[in-house]
Amino acid sequence: QVQLVESGGGLVQAGDSVRLSCAASGRTFSMFAMGWFRQAPGKEREFVAGIIWNDGRTRYADSVKGRSTISRDNAKNTVYLQMNSLKPEDTAVYYCAARRSVTVVIRVQSNEYDYWGQGTQVTVSS
Numbered sequence: 564q565v566q567l568v569e570s571g572g573g574l575v576q577a578g579d580s581v582r583l584s585c586a587a588s589g590r591t592f593s594m595f596a597m598g599w600f601r602q603a604p605g606k607e608r609e610f611v612a613g614i615i616w617n618d619g620r621t622r623y624a625d626s627v628k629g630r631s632t633i634s635r636d637n638a639k640n641t642v643y644l645q646m647n648s649l650k651p652e653d654t655a656v657y658y659c660a661a662r663r664s665v666t667v668v669i670r671v672q673s674n675e676y677d678y679w680g681q682g683t684q685v686t687v688s689s
Contacts, residue, residue, distance in 0.1 A: 565589045565678040567659045572683030575649055581685055583644040585659030596662045596669055597642045598676055599633060601655035601685075608658070610671035612644055622669040627653075649687045656682040 571583040587594065598613040612633040613622045621633050632645045642659065660676035670676070 565591060565594060565661050567661060567678055567680035569657065569659045569680040569683040572657060572685045574686045574688065577650055577687055577689050579649050579687070580645065580647045581649060583646070583657055583659075583683060583685070585642045585644075585680060587640040587642070587661065591640045593663050594661045595665050597633075597635065598660045598662065598669070598671075599642075599644045600658045600660060600673055600676075601653075602658070602682075603652075603655040606655075608673045610673070611657070613669035613671070614642060615669065620669065622671070624671070646685075649685075651687050651689045654685060654687045656684050658682045 566588045568586045575581055594616050596613055596615050599611040600608050601611050602608040610624050611627055612631055614633045614635055623631060630648045635642045659680040661678040662676045
C-alpha cells in the first residue's frame with residue numbers, strides 16, 4: 564500500500580502562484596509514476612501533470628502547459644506541482660495519484676492510477 568497526502572492548497576488571486584506537495588509513504592518503491600489530477604464542481608476529474616519517478620520524464624495537460632511544473636524529490640518521496648499565472652478556471656480540488664505498472668508514456672486517465680490522496684482545494688478568485 565502507498566499513502567499519499569497533499570498539501571499547499573488555499574485561496575489565491577488570479578495571476579498568483581501555488582505550490583502543491585504530495586508526500587508518499589508506505590511501499591513507495593513500487594511506484595512507477597505520479598500524477599496530479601483536479602476536479603471542479605460538476606466536472607469530471609481531469610489530468611493535470613504526471614512524472615515518472617525514476618527518470619523524471621513529465622507530461623502536462625494543454626490547459627496548464629507552460630505555466631506549471633511537476634517535480635519530485637526522491638529522498639523525500641515527495642512530488643510537487645508548481646502552478647503560475649493562476650486563472651479562476653484552475654479552481655478545483657487537486658489530487659495526487661500513484662501508478663505501479665510500468666508504461667511507455669505517462670497515463671492521463673484517472674482509472675489507470677492505483678493510489679490516491681485525499682485532495683487539496685485550490686480556489687482562484689478573479
